[in-house]
Amino acid sequence: MKKWFAVLLAIVCLFGVLSIGNAEERVKVKAADGTEFYETGLPIVDPDQDVELTIWGVTSASDPNTFEMCKKYEEETGIHINWIGVSQDGLEERKNLMWASGDYPDILGPSIPNDSDINMYGPMGIIIPLNEYIDKYLNTFRANCGGEEVWNNVWGKLTYPDGNIYAFPTVMDYFNCDNTVPSINIDWLEKLGMKMPETPDEFVEYLRAVKTQDPNGNGKADEIPFVTQNWRGIFESYAVAGWTGELAGIKYIEDGKVVYPVSSDAVKEAARWLHQIYEEGLMDPEIYTQDENMMKGKAQGDELIYGFSTVWREGNVFGEKNSLSYFPMKPLQGKDGKRLWYGTKDRSLVSSQWCVTSACKYPEIAARFVDYLYDPLMSLQSDYGPVGIALEEQADGTYKQITPAGYSTIAEWFIDNHFQQMPRLEIGTFLTCNDGKGILYTDPEQLTWTQMTERYTAEIGGYQKNVQDMIVGEYVTTAFPGVKPTQEETDELQLLEGDFTKYVEESLTRFVTGEMSIDNDWDAYVQRVNELGYERLMAIYQQQYDRYVSGLN
Numbered sequence: 001m002k003k004w005f006a007v008l009l010a011i012v013c014l015f016g017v018l019s020i021g022n023a024e025e026r027v028k029v030k031a032a033d034g035t036e037f038y039e040t041g042l043p044i045v046d047p048d049q050d051v052e053l054t055i056w057g058v059t060s061a062s063d064p065n066t067f068e069m070c071k072k073y074e075e076e077t078g079i080h081i082n083w084i085g086v087s088q089d090g091l092e093e094r095k096n097l098m099w100a101s102g103d104y105p106d107i108l109g110p111s112i113p114n115d116s117d118i119n120m121y122g123p124m125g126i127i128i129p130l131n132e133y134i135d136k137y138l139n140t141f142r143a144n145c146g147g148e149e150v151w152n153n154v155w156g157k158l159t160y161p162d163g164n165i166y167a168f169p170t171v172m173d174y175f176n177c178d179n180t181v182p183s184i185n186i187d188w189l190e191k192l193g194m195k196m197p198e199t200p201d202e203f204v205e206y207l208r209a210v211k212t213q214d215p216n217g218n219g220k221a222d223e224i225p226f227v228t229q230n231w232r233g234i235f236e237s238y239a240v241a242g243w244t245g246e247l248a249g250i251k252y253i254e255d256g257k258v259v260y261p262v263s264s265d266a267v268k269e270a271a272r273w274l275h276q277i278y279e280e281g282l283m284d285p286e287i288y289t290q291d292e293n294m295m296k297g298k299a300q301g302d303e304l305i306y307g308f309s310t311v312w313r314e315g316n317v318f319g320e321k322n323s324l325s326y327f328p329m330k331p332l333q334g335k336d337g338k339r340l341w342y343g344t345k346d347r348s349l350v351s352s353q354w355c356v357t358s359a360c361k362y363p364e365i366a367a368r369f370v371d372y373l374y375d376p377l378m379s380l381q382s383d384y385g386p387v388g389i390a391l392e393e394q395a396d397g398t399y400k401q402i403t404p405a406g407y408s409t410i411a412e413w414f415i416d417n418h419f420q421q422m423p424r425l426e427i428g429t430f431l432t433c434n435d436g437k438g439i440l441y442t443d444p445e446q447l448t449w450t451q452m453t454e455r456y457t458a459e460i461g462g463y464q465k466n467v468q469d470m471i472v473g474e475y476v477t478t479a480f481p482g483v484k485p486t487q488e489e490t491d492e493l494q495l496l497e498g499d500f501t502k503y504v505e506e507s508l509t510r511f512v513t514g515e516m517s518i519d520n521d522w523d524a525y526v527q528r529v530n531e532l533g534y535e536r537l538m539a540i541y542q543q544q545y546d547r548y549v550s551g552l553n
Contacts, residue, residue, distance in 0.1 A: 031362035040139070043078030044368045052080040053366060055354075057110035059085045061416045068386045069418060077369055086112065099126075106360040110421035113167065113355040119490055122166040127355045129164035133367035141374040145171065146428030150348070156552035157350045160484040167352035168370045172426040174349035175465050176473035179342060180229050180310040182240060183317075187325040188215040188307055200243055200273060200332050203308075207282040210307035218303055225307040226277060227284040227295060229317055232342075234288065234509045236310050241270035242340035243332040249504060250342045251480035251541060256549075258480060258541045262504045262534065263526045271511040271518055278512050288509055313464045323464070328471040343476030350482075353423045370423050376439050379424040384440075385413070397434040400441035483544040493540060500532045 028036045037045045045051045057064055064070055064083040074081050084105060086094050095117070098104060104126065108117070113127070121127045134155065145151050158165045189196065189206070192215055197203040207225035209215070216223060228236040235249035246266035252259050261267050277283055284306075286294070299306055300319035314323035331339040354370065356363050373382060377399075384390055384401050390410060391399040407413040414420075431438045485493070507525050510516035516525070 029364075031364040033361040035362045035365065037362070037365050037368060039368075042076050042372070044365060044372065045078040047078040049078070050080065051078070051362070051365060052082055053107060053360070053369065054082040054084060054105040055107040055109040056084045056086055056105045056112045057419055057421070058088050058091060058112060059110070059419050060087065061085060061419075064419065067418055068389055069381060069422075072381070072386060073369075073373075077372055079365065079369055083109075104357040104359040106357060107366060108355040108357065110353075110419045113352065115352065115484075118160075118166045118352065118355065119485065119487065122160065122164065123162065123487070126358050127166050128358055128360070128363060129166060130168065130356065130363075130367070131163075131165050133363055134165060137364065137367040138371045138374070140371045141425055144374065144376055144425055144429035146432075150428065153348065153552060154350055156548075157482065158352065158484070159551050161486045161547065166355055168354045168356075168367075168423045169350050170353045170421070170424045170426075172349045172424070173431055174347050175343070175469050176345065176347060176476050177341075177343045177465065177468040178349070178479075180231055180236065180239075180312050181341065181468045181472045182308070182329040182331065183311045183314055183326045184308050184329040185210075185215075185304065185306065185325050186327045187304070191215050191217075196329060198330070198333050200241075200334075203332055204277065204282070207277065207307060208280070211280075211282055215307070216304050222303075222305055223307060224284045224298075224305050225282040227287055227299075227306055227308070228310045229292065229295065229312060230287070231310075231312065234505055234512070237274055237287070237512065238267070238270050238508065239342055240310065240332070241273050242342075243334035243338070244269045244273075245334055245336065245338055245340065246270075247340060247342050247477065248508060250477070252342065252477035253480060253545065254478070258538065258545050260538060260541065262508075263529045267508075268518065268522055271508060274512045275514060275518065279514060288513070313468075315464060328468045330471060331475045339475045340477065341472055341475045342479070343473070344479035345476065346478070346481070348427055353421060373423050374425040376425070376430045376433060379426055379430060380439050382422040382424050383420050383426065385410070385418055390418070394441050396437060398437055398439060398441040480541070480545065481548055483548045485544060489540055489544065493537075496533045496537055500529075500534070500537065503528065503532060 026041055027039050029039050030036055035045075035051060036049070037051070061067070062085070064085045065081075067083075070081060070083055073079075088111075091112070095112070099121070108127070118127055122129070142151055145154065154169065154171055155165060158167060158169055160166065184196070184206075186196075188210060192206070192209045192213060194206055194209060195202075197206050210223050210225040211221075214221070214223065228240070230236050232239070232250070235247075238248035239250070241248075244266040246259070246261040246264060248261050248267040248270055250260070284290075284295075284298075295309075296317055296319075299309070299317050300322060304322060304325060306318075308329070309317060309326075311317040311326070314326045317323075318326055331341045333339050356366050360366055372378060377387075380399060381387060381391065384399075385404070387393060387399060389404050390402060390413065392402045394400055401410065403410050404413040404417075430440075433439055507516060507528075511518055511522075511525075
């Protein structure tokens with residue numbers, strides 16, 4: 001009898017220990033308004049508590065509450081999410097009405113808040129500081145981001161001059177070539193018997209051959225040697241002239257100093273070289289007047305007409321079929337051996353996503369919800385769509401994107417069924433789990449193809465950005481970071497930048513087209529640049545960068 005009693009006592013004690021352990025794992029705490037929630041694990045709240053968060057999100061869908069991922073968030077967390085869809089076209093008007101009325105949602109969610117909103121309404125207390133909630137509740141983020149150095153770097157980038165952080169971010173592993181790159185028609189190079197241009201002279205020689213030797217073989221003089229996608233306006237053309245040693249009109253960092261060339265000798269040399277190309281009729285005559293859709297319309301025709309362009313991705317500009325004829329070109333090399341293109345050395349893209357407003361009764365629960373979104377698998381699904389609908393689990397523990405049933409493309413499904421702009425964490429564990437395979441499936445053919453440097457194949461369209469990084473990435477600048485300005489800086493920059501930028505862009509365009517003479521008008525241009533506050537702008541930019549670096553440290 002004593003033996004059985006001892007066994008029973010041991011079992012009772014064991015269950016007691018397990019119960020204590022489970023209780024410790026699932027401790028309930030109280031938010032500021034007294035609402036109870038679980039400090040760790042799922043669900044975050046018991047579903048019968050009727051905890052609700054109202055979140056605005058930009059979408060073209062009639063009701064984001066029907067999105068499969070939105071249902072999943074609610075089922076797993078126990079939080080009822082009241083999603084309010086806002087159209088992109090009416091976004092600014094809708095926000096202005098919200099600010100004026102004082103009727104705020106709990107969270108300004110997908111694609112709603114921008115830096116201007118945060119600058120204005122953060123210090124006013126309408127968008128609330130998140131520092132204490134980040135430190136206490138973002139445990140999933142901390143565990144999966146890749147270490148304390150990454151953690152500090154991310155929050156350093158998001159800290160405003162008043163020391164506060166006002167937004168939960170998305171953090172992604174991105175491209176060095178995070179803008180456009182130079183891309184050349186390699187079919188025409190082969191047909192013309194020319195090698196890939198390395199120097200400015202070789203590049204101009206290629207442009208002349210495109211204009212005069214009918215490389216598309218249709219018997220017409222319809223080839224256009226040079227065009228740009230113009231995401232940066234005239235400065236896109238000047239980037240091609242980065243062989244001068246500077247990138248005109250682009251802010252970047254060299255040796256801890258902000259560089260913003262607009263009137264230097266190198267910019268003058270670039271203007272003279274581009275004018276030569278324009279004067280010889282080697283540029284698209286509509287290069288500075290056509291919009292992007294007009295340019296793409298010509299680029300995606302049945303017959304190739306462009307010999308060279310800057311592109312975000314070849315397939316986006318030339319169309320997937322025509323893009324097979326184009327390949328990234330290394331930036332041209334100057335006399336000093338320097339090659340230069342614009343981009344970023346910091347591949348962790350940190351963007352402000354969600355803000356919590358003063359209307360939120362339980363920001364602690366909002367923080368727990370956001371931290372739930374930072375789980376690698378949840379981040380993957382928030383980006384690509386839910387497992388079983390838009391993702392398929394593979395045998396090696398990764399997930400492959402698939403087209404949802406009943407749709408011809410994933411993009412078609414996205415329109416009325418998904419938005420991606422949830423806080424996501426796609427670095428750290430997201431990339432290194434599964435014995436280094438990461439969580440997103442990668443076609444083994446793509447890994448083999450990364451060694452191929454002659455042309456694209458039709459199977460890897462979306463992979464073109466990775467190849468750009470291989471070819472051009474080592475030559476990109478250290479981009480001027482997304483600094484958080486003080487209100488005084490914002491006010492002063494608003495006064496200075498508009499007139500200054502407009503004058504510089506218009507003048508540098510006219511120097512290329514010949515409407516202004518480099519020989520006769522350059523000195524007056526430099527003088528006007530200085531009168532419009534160039535030195536003061538540089539002082540503000542350097543002040544911002546120094547403060548940014550100090551914050552990271």
